Amino acid sequence: MKKRWLCLFVENEIGVLARISGLFSSKSYNLDSLTVGTTEDETISRMTISIYSDDQIFEQIKKQLNRTVEVIKVIDYTDLSIYSREIMFLKIKKCTEADKTGIFRFAQVYNVKVLDFNKTTVLLECVQVENENDKVIKLLSERFDNPFEIIRGGSVAIEAV
Amino acid sequence: MDITGSELFVKALREEQVDILFGYPGGQAIDLFDALYGQRDIKVILPRHEQGLIHAADGYARSTGKVGVCLVTSGPGATNLVTGVATANYDSVPLVCFTGQVTTNLIGNDAFQEVDIVGITRNICKYAVTVRNRQDLGKIIKKAFFIARTGKPGVVVVDLPKDIQSAYGEDTYPQTIDVRGYKPSNTVHDGQIKKAIEALNQARKPLFLIGGGVNIAGAGKEMRQLAELTGMPVVTTIMGKGAIPTSHPLYVGNIGIHAGYAANAAISECDVLFSIGTRFNDRITGKTDTFAKNATLIHIDVDPASISRNIAVDIPIVADAKKAIEILLKKSNRLDCKDWLKQIMAWKEAYPLTMKSKGLTPQRIIEEINQSFQSAVVVTDVGQNQLWATQFLELDENRQLLTSGGLGTMGYGFPAAIGAKLGNPQKNVIVICGDGGMQMNIQEMATAVVHELSVIVCILNNGYLGNVRQWQEMFYHKRYSGTCLRYRKRCESDCSKPGKSCPEYTPDFIKLAESYGACGIRVTQAEEIKAALRAAINNLSAPTVIEFIIDPEENVLPIVPPGSPLSEMIMEY
Numbered sequence: 001m002k003k004r005w006l007c008l009f010v011e012n013e014i015g016v017l018a019r020i021s022g023l024f025s026s027k028s029y030n031l032d033s034l035t036v037g038t039t040e041d042e043t044i045s046r047m048t049i050s051i052y053s054d055d056q057i058f059e060q061i062k063k064q065l066n067r068t069v070e071v072i073k074v075i076d077y078t079d080l081s082i083y084s085r086e087i088m089f090l091k092i093k094k095c096t097e098a099d100k101t102g103i104f105r106f107a108q109v110y111n112v113k114v115l116d117f118n119k120t121t122v123l124l125e126c127v128q129v130e131n132e133n134d135k136v137i138k139l140l141s142e143r144f145d146n147p148f149e150i151i152r153g154g155s156v157a158i159e160a161v
Numbered sequence: 162m163d164i165t166g167s168e169l170f171v172k173a174l175r176e177e178q179v180d181i182l183f184g185y186p187g188g189q190a191i192d193l194f195d196a197l198y199g200q201r202d203i204k205v206i207l208p209r210h211e212q213g214l215i216h217a218a219d220g221y222a223r224s225t226g227k228v229g230v231c232l233v234t235s236g237p238g239a240t241n242l243v244t245g246v247a248t249a250n251y252d253s254v255p256l257v258c259f260t261g262q263v264t265t266n267l268i269g270n271d272a273f274q275e276v277d278i279v280g281i282t283r284n285i286c287k288y289a290v291t292v293r294n295r296q297d298l299g300k301i302i303k304k305a306f307f308i309a310r311t312g313k314p315g316v317v318v319v320d321l322p323k324d325i326q327s328a329y330g331e332d333t334y335p336q337t338i339d340v341r342g343y344k345p346s347n348t349v350h351d352g353q354i355k356k357a358i359e360a361l362n363q364a365r366k367p368l369f370l371i372g373g374g375v376n377i378a379g380a381g382k383e384m385r386q387l388a389e390l391t392g393m394p395v396v397t398t399i400m401g402k403g404a405i406p407t408s409h410p411l412y413v414g415n416i417g418i419h420a421g422y423a424a425n426a427a428i429s430e431c432d433v434l435f436s437i438g439t440r441f442n443d444r445i446t447g448k449t450d451t452f453a454k455n456a457t458l459i460h461i462d463v464d465p466a467s468i469s470r471n472i473a474v475d476i477p478i479v480a481d482a483k484k485a486i487e488i489l490l491k492k493s494n495r496l497d498c499k500d501w502l503k504q505i506m507a508w509k510e511a512y513p514l515t516m517k518s519k520g521l522t523p524q525r526i527i528e529e530i531n532q533s534f535q536s537a538v539v540v541t542d543v544g545q546n547q548l549w550a551t552q553f554l555e556l557d558e559n560r561q562l563l564t565s566g567g568l569g570t571m572g573y574g575f576p577a578a579i580g581a582k583l584g585n586p587q588k589n590v591i592v593i594c595g596d597g598g599m600q601m602n603i604q605e606m607a608t609a610v611v612h613e614l615s616v617i618v619c620i621l622n623n624g625y626l627g628n629v630r631q632w633q634e635m636f637y638h639k640r641y642s643g644t645c646l647r648y649r650k651r652c653e654s655d656c657s658k659p660g661k662s663c664p665e666y667t668p669d670f671i672k673l674a675e676s677y678g679a680c681g682i683r684v685t686q687a688e689e690i691k692a693a694l695r696a697a698i699n700n701l702s703a704p705t706v707i708e709f710i711i712d713p714e715e716n717v718l719p720i721v722p723p724g725s726p727l728s729e730m731i732m733e734y
Binding site: 015023026056060064066071072 | 284
C-alpha cells in the first residue's frame with residue numbers, strides 16, 4: 001500500500017466530476033483527494049487525484065479511468081518528478097495576546113502567511129506540499145491548545161520542467 | 162434546410178440503419194413518436210412495460226449483432242429501463258436508449274416526470290449524456306451508436322429534453338465521429354502473440370477457455386479452426402457456450418460452479434490456460450487462489466480492465482477476439498496433447514452431466530428441444546432453468562443461446578425472446594424459463610400476440626424460486642424462506658416440504674396464455690414432451706406456452722459450494 005498520484009485530462013462537461021467520483025465509490029476505491037479545474041483549453045478540465053492503494057488496485061483504477069469515455073488522458077505522477085501544492089486555511093480561535101505572538105512567530109518559521117486577525121482570532125494561509133501542511137497542523141496542535149478550524153483544498157500537481 | 166430535433170432523430174436512425182425501434186410513449190417523448198408516425202423504414206414495437214421493452218431490444222441485439230434501440234419517456238419510463246440497462250451492459254450488448262426529458266429550463270426543478278436518468282445510469286452503462294443544445298444532437302446520436310457498437314460493446318443512454326426535440330436546426334447527420342477520450346483497440350501486439358505461442362509450444366496440458374467475447378466478435382468459425390489446428394481441448398463459460406459446436410470432439414463443457422466434472426478438473430490440471438473474451442467472473446473461478454493454479458495464463462480481451470482483474474495473468478493480450486484468433490491461426494501449430502485430451506475425455510465419460518431422477522426432468526425436456534430444432538435461438542431466464550439449459554443444450558452455428566449471464570436478471574427470457582424473434586422471423590425462438598421469472602414480464606404476452614410472434618415458451622414449473630430453494634435446501638437447513646410460489650395465507654410460515662396438500666398454483670398459465678390469445682399446453686408426463694413441442698412448432702401465428710410440471714425439489718448438480726475451489730464439487734445430493 002502506498003500513496004499514488006494521478007493527473008487526468010477530462011472533458012469539461014456537466015456530470016464528468018460525478019462520473020469520476022462515482023467510479024471510485026462504485027468500485028470501492030479509496031480516494032484521498034481530488035481537485036479539478038479548467039485548463040488553457042476551455043473544453044478540457046484537469047484533475048489531480050491522490051489515492052492510497054496497492055499495486056493491483058492502482059493498475060485497475062488506471063484501466064477503469066482510461067476506458068471512461070469522458071477521460072481523455074491519464075498520467076501516473078507517482079514516480080515522476082512533479083511539483084505539487086495544496087492550499088490550506090487555518091483559523092485559530094480564542095487567542096490571548098501571548099497566543100497571537102506565538103502564532104505570528106510560528107508563522108515566520110514555518111512558511112505560513114498571516115492573512116487576517118482580530119482580538120481573539122488569527123487566520124493563516126499555507127501553500128505547500130500536502131505533507132508540509134500535515135506537519136503544520138501537527139505542530140500547531142502540539143504547541144497551542146486553542147480550538148481551530150481547517151479547510152484544505154487538495155493538491156494540484158504539474159510535471160517538472 | 163432546418164428541421165426539428167425529432168426529425169433529425171428519425172433521420173439519424175435511418176442513417177444508422179435501424180429497422181426496429183422498441184418504444185413506449187409518454188408526455189416527453191410525444192414529439193419523437195410523432196416524427197416516427199406513418200413512416201415505413203423503422204418498425205415501432207410497443208411492448209407493454211419498459212423493462213420488457215429494453216430486454217426485447219437486448220434480445221434483438223444479441224441475436225442479430227445489430228444495435229438495439231429503445232425510446233421511452235422521461236421519469237418512470239426512464240427508470241423502468243434501469244434493470245435492462247445494467248443487464249445489457251453487463252453482457253456487453255450494444256444498445257442505444259433514448260429517454261425523453263423535461264424541457265431544459267425545467268431540469269432540476271422536480272418537474273412532473275423528471276428524473277436524472279443520466280445520473281442514475283452513469284455507473285451501469287458505457288456512456289450517458291443529456292443533449293443540451295440542438296446543434297449537438299446529430300453529433301451526440303452518432304457518438305452514441307459509435308460507442309455502443311465498437312470496442313467492448315455496451316449501453317449508451319441519450320437523454321433528450323422536449324425543447325431539443327421540437328427546436329429547429331441543421332438537418333445534417335455526421336458520417337464519421339472522433340471521440341478523443343475513446344479509442345478502442347484495433348491492433349494485436351505481435352510480441353505478446355509470440356510469447357503466447359511459445360508458452361503453448363512448451364505446454365503438455367494446454368486448454369482453451371472461451372468466454373462471451375468470442376461470440377460477440379463473431380469468431381466462432383475461426384475459434385473452431387484454431388482448436389482443430391492446435392488440437393487443444395476447449396472449455397467455455399456460460400456466455401462462451403456455442404463458440405465451438407458442443408458436439409465437437411474437442412469440446413469439454415462449461416466450467417464454473419455448475420459445470421461438469423471434466424471441465425473443472427481440466428482447469429485445475431492444465432499447464433497453460435489460454436482464455437479469450439472472459440472476465441473470470443466469480444461464478445466460473447470458485448475460490449480464486451486455487452483457480453488454474455498450475456497454469457501459465459494467457460488472456461485475450463478487448464477490454465484492458467478485464468485483464469488481471471480477478472485472476473492474475475502471465476501473458477495479457479489486448480485485442481478483439483476475432484483479429485487475435487486470425488493471427489493465431491497463421492502462427493500456431495499442432496500441439497502434442499493427445500494424452501491430455503484422452504485424460505479429459507475419460508473424465509467426461511466417467512462423470513457425465515446427468516440427472517438421476519426419472520420422468521419429466523429438465524434434462525429430458527432440454528434434450529427433446531435439442532432434437533426438435535435444428536436451427537434455433539434459445540433464450541433462458543435466470544435460475545435453475547438457465548443452469549439446466551446451459552448444462553444440457555446442444556449449440557452450434559445454427560443454434561444460439563441468449564442468457565443474462567452477468568447480472569442474472571429474472572424476467573429477461575421472455576421479452577428477450579420477443580426481440581430475438583422480431584430480428585430472426587425465420588428462426589425458431591424458444592424460451593426456457595421458470596414459473597417465477599415468467600411472471601416478472603408476463604405482460605409481454607400481449608406484445609407477442611399482436612405481432613403474431615410464434616415464440617415457444619417452455620415454463621419449467623416447480624412451484625418454487627428453485628435456485629434459491631436449492632441453496633436453502635443444501636446450505637440453510639431446508640428453511641424455505643420466501644421461495645414457495647404456492648404459498649397462500651393459510652400456510653404455515655415454517656414450511657420446509659412441498660406435499661400433496663399444497664395449495665393450487667396461481668396463475669393457471671394455460672388459461673392465462675389463452676386469455677392473451679396465445680396457445681397453452683400443460684405437460685405432466687415425459688411422453689408428452691415431443692407432441693407438445695410439435696404442436697408449438699406448427700403454431701405459426703401466435704406464441705405457445707408449454708407448462709412443464711416438474712419435481713418441486715429438483716436440483717442443479719454438480720455444484721461447487723460458495724467460496725470453495727472448483728475441485729470441491731458436490732456431485733450428488
